Amino acid sequence: ADLVISNWDGYMAPDIAEQFKAATGLEIEVVNHATNEEVMGKLMASGGKGYDVVFVSSPFAEILNGQALAEPIDKAAVPNLANLYPEATTLAYDPGNTFSVPYTWGSTGLCYRSDLVEGTPDSWLNLLQPVDALKGKTTMLATDRWLMAAGELAKGFSVNEKDPARLEEVKALLIEAKKTLLAYDDTTFYSKLVSGEASLVHAWDGWCNYGIGENKDIKFVVPKEGSDLWIDTIVVLKSSEKKDAAMKFINFILDARNHAWAAQNILYKVPNKAAMESLDKALSEQYPNMAMAPADLIKYELLRDLGTAQKDYSRIVSEIKAAN
Amino acid sequence: MNATLSSKLPGRIVLLLVFGFLYLPIAVLVLLSFNDSGLPTSWSGFSTRWYGALLSNTDILRAAGNTFIVAVFATVISTVLGTLLALGMETRRRKSSGLEALAFAPMVIPDIVLAVALLTFFSRLGLTMGLHTIVISHVIFDLAFVCSVVRARLKHFDFSIVEASRDLGASGWTTFWRVTFPVLLPSIVAGALLAFTLSVDEFIIAFFTAGAGRSSITLPMQIYSMIRFGITPEVNALATIVMGVSATALLISQWLNRQQQVP
Amino acid sequence: MSFNATRPTLLAAPGVAWLVAFMVVPCLLVLSYAFFERGVWGGVEYTFTLENFARVADPLYAKIFLNSARIALTATVAAILIAYPAAYAISRAPRMSQPILLFFAVLPFWSNYLIRTYAWIVLLNREGLTNNLLRSLGYTGEPLSMLYTESAVITGLVYNYLPFVILAIYSTLSRLNPELMEASRDLGAGPVRTFLRVTLPLTLPGVAAGGVFVFVLSIGNFVTPALLGGGRFQMVGNLVYDQFLTANDWPFGAALGAALILTMIVLLLLQARATAHASGERKGEAAQ
């Protein structure tokens, strides 16, 4: 094959290879990773060898760049960059899309069963300090940055907070919260809502939509304290020997019709103006968070690589997970 | 035998209970593979659609094939090396803590350390990675498990039959094949089953040492990437087929064996 | 000994060579990162430091180690208690059917770890099969919270590693001379004492091997605690995993890994000595 692309399963059209071949005559080979972390580990240990294009969340794209594993985006070869919302071209971790191209984006908030939760939750504290009826019926994301973000947002801190004293406060809050938690879960939380095992869960907006698809009573809300802005990006690896083809692939993805596939099928917003505008209105009626405007989204803070403060985060998360 | 010494009943009850425990989740898994709904939590009617979906999913089928190839090679190599290592360790006159530590190490090294180490090592050597590098890596821990099982058996082994074989003119090699091996066979089979099972189910090391391409994806890699949204009945269907085919193959081979032995 | 002085070394050589080439060398390479600093973007910056070891000394990690050792040990004991009778029953079955029984004991484990674990979730969760069954049997109380507890984690670990223990114990039971048990009965020991004083010591190496399997695999497991424990419990394996992948802190991961490996090997060597002693294994000197 001409290109080896690693992405999350189901993140691209199943026939993407045929489509791309029809469009460019180039062969691609799509492989899947389950998590950012594992593919990052693999890229770092091997220097990225073997892969041409990978899909990772923004902090990981930042690391790839920091480790000089990411190839600069050849703007001339990707004319479809013009389809992006302007808001998506000035993102703090990579202003001007020099080494990464955003693929999907969204917020993190609360996903809940409106028929089981009294009133409308509107604060992170509804999750972290639940009323008695919700005790043992909440879940939080297990991935360390999002786990910490919930506490930081509740406290009104930055989601990239580095001040040790503030981090201590967050830790204390999260350890307390653990006592009322059913589980940490970042894969099946929405089905726990469907079954009724959980009533209120910490969720990425897009995954809440999978729950909404099964049960109309499920709703998503971004708490009043705000959210983070998560972005899954496309990165070309420096070690790639098929950079031209890689750029062609990015350009192909950014084609409005192709990019719209992601919104329609994975129920994530895509930062592609042309694509979003092509969507059927019914989609945002069924899944209200699909209608969130880029201007609103970029009010939220991006998760950034923490550099050496990562040590403090990981220790704190270990301590939270070890608490009882 | 005296009835008081070997009543068959307690043994049967134990087997019933233990196999009940082993197959309880399997029954659920098989049931879910016929669930029309994609969610494991609700039963929405019998359907074979996931089997249909599976059979047209060439990725999964190839992954299953790869897993089988890796497991077979890793099992064969590790069973040979592990058995020999066990024999070597148990026939040594002086126990060596270094050797013991070496044989324990693959079991206690965290998977991720071994995975990162192997990938780093292979890429520094400039090796092309693929199924062969997964096999190399799986043999490491498989052989430790085989060695451990066989060694346990060797602790109270009567080596005089080995001597008798040598005395009758058999070389070390012939003795191994004609005497040691058949007598150790139950343990070797146990070790091999263990190695195969570990290899079939191993994810992180395979993921790291598989190289980048699609051609060397194994089933656990495939399934891990698929469960982003939780398990779909499609993988349940796959597991059902894997177990069903294995059981059928065994029963057929057993039947053929018996046919051969009767006349 | 002219007959087998060089032979043991020769027999062990291929396995040892494999381990040295593909395990010792690569792992030393990676574990040596422990002496260097984490780069700003992760990775390794080759400046010598002992800081990573100082961090390992944090009591938090000892606490996590002890806690996961406790969970792993519980799982180990439970697995042995279930596996022994099963292995015994298999070893007493007609010789022809023994391999078949063994095969069916491992067959469930040729499915996939995740799938099996999800099946347990379906069985155990509050809205799951067990609770539904109870409800349909007329149980009206609060649904049982079986999932996301330590017991659920232990159940999952026992379940997944049970066949390994069965195999290991079976391996030592399979050709045990029945006359030894008869001699014990003859000397006045009932079945229980015969088991404790003769059968068990002679099969202790298998029990120990199986126990080691459960323990090391449990302590290094991270899927079961995450799924059946709801991520509320942490095994040390998880900790090392997180350093390498989540925190992207390879030097600290290497230090933690090295500490874990050393601790475990020391424990295993001690265990091996104790087992050898308790099972009355021949001394190296006399073993010809």
Place this chain on the structure above:
Amino acid sequence: MNASSNPILRIEGVGKAFGPVTAVDDVTLDIRENEFFALLGPSGCGKTTLLRMLAGFESPNAGRILLEGKDISPLPPEKRPLNLMFQSYALFPHMTVRQNLSYGLEMERLARTEIRRRVDETMATTDLTQFADRKPEQLSGGQKQRVALARALVKRPKVLLLDEPLGALDKKLREKMQLELKRMQNEVGITFIIVTHDQEEALVMADRMAILKDGRLLQVGAPEDVYERPADRFVANFIGVMNFIDGKVGVDGLFVAEGLQVKASGNAGSATLAVRPENIAIGPPGDLPVSGAVVDIAYHGLDRVLHVKTTASATPLQVRIPASGAGNWKIGDALSLKIDPARCRLFQ
């Protein structure tokens, strides 16, 4: 002799088959209290199987076993007040000699000092004291056999079943052990059932003995009885050495073979005369009724056995002459023989 005549053990019509192989076939036998009973028979005749049924490791396909009048078949081995010394020793490989010996006493929950005392004593009488801390694999064959014996002896059960207990011991040690067994029979009052291939052992030690063949009991009796009045040709031939001379008994009650006549009480018809080598007298040619010639001389330890060709039988007759007695016979010498009519048997 030492035995009272109460049967302590009654074996009633006991049989055992392993698939198609009948190992023990309808054996009925009483063992008297405190007697020393020897079980003899060719290899594979079912001796071990019989002992294993008594000990409780095989359940008979037929028949009953009564101990002091009570059927013991429901009793598991550990509840039976008898002990078996295994032909293959079955020593516990993970225990030292001392531990092997202590094991049975620990099962009786004896005090530790008592156990120690009895074990020490038994190790002393079996010459094992210096091996107390060795494992079985560090012992020689004879040492292992003594451990197996000692392990059974130290229990002092009512009935002791010994399956070839002394076969691996040298003569001196065997004699010492025989004395020890006799002493235990007398002092401790143990009933012994012993399997042995050593006929002298059986003849010297046993109060009574039984001969088994192909799982069937052929004869039970005191050693002298069996030796001197064997029940059939097989027993006659099996125990000791026997010359067989085929011939016939006439209406006059005289056994006649070619060149030989013996007064024997039997029915008229063809018959076989059995006579032991030591019951044939020897003399210069012509002195005695039967003439013959020496064809071979075997040096059998302390005696010479002359093989004497006569017209009476195809195989030369064996005649035993003590080293200290009689003349200096050479191969080829002619001589004459006389068979003592009181000391021969007629089988018809």
Place this chain on the structure above:
Amino acid sequence: MNASSNPILRIEGVGKAFGPVTAVDDVTLDIRENEFFALLGPSGCGKTTLLRMLAGFESPNAGRILLEGKDISPLPPEKRPLNLMFQSYALFPHMTVRQNLSYGLEMERLARTEIRRRVDETMATTDLTQFADRKPEQLSGGQKQRVALARALVKRPKVLLLDEPLGALDKKLREKMQLELKRMQNEVGITFIIVTHDQEEALVMADRMAILKDGRLLQVGAPEDVYERPADRFVANFIGVMNFIDGKVGVDGLFVAEGLQVKASGNAGSATLAVRPENIAIGPPGDLPVSGAVVDIAYHGLDRVLHVKTTASATPLQVRIPASGAGNWKIGDALSLKIDPARCRLFQ
């Protein structure tokens, strides 16, 4: 007898220790081609260990072993043209009797028909034919021993080492096997080294024999030599039965003990006279020089042994009288004895 005088096997100063235990101690011994050599000694004296060194399973701590003049220590067991029958049998548990026997021949890559022929033949001579398809665990003790023996015999090696080959067999079978071994010695030309506890077996079968004690070689010689001229007190006592009488030799060369005088060639000083029970003549009181009284009579199979109390020694003297000879002695009878000076030994 059958043996030529070429040493086929030379054992030179061989020693072996297991940790603190010395099993074999500086043994030097020549085994001649085609001889039947018996190794005797008390349990644990090192017989098995010596054979195991010859076969190549233990390497000596000292000394060399030469086969036909060549040091065989570098040869692994399978390259040595000798075979060992194990005292513990070491049968292959997973093979049938036939397979056990065929194994060694298959290693020589003989033709299948030839293997079949030789195995069938050996099974026939060892009475194993009917067990050809049984596994060892389905055999009796004696049957197993025969399989072990047959497995070694069928190989027909230059030198055959047999460690207690017939101990578990009944007398008839043992005699049959003895004949078979002798036949193989003569027809096939095999050199035998056999360990046995059966002295009669050793005396009857062996061309020469060696007595070991505590790992040391005490005496090597023809059976008659060893029996009649034992090298020391231990050997004298170990082989056969021996009476010992302590006394002293005067300057006149006469051995004197209380009430007894024997003409013996020895140095003046204290000495022990050894005399076998069959070398003491017996007569009515006063007839013979030494007077005594019968204190016990033992029925030893075919003979009676009188235990006669005399003033000469504390332990009664054993006197063997044939069943067919001499008078009818009872306990308490007075009698007189005479020791044959030509047939006793003096140990100083």
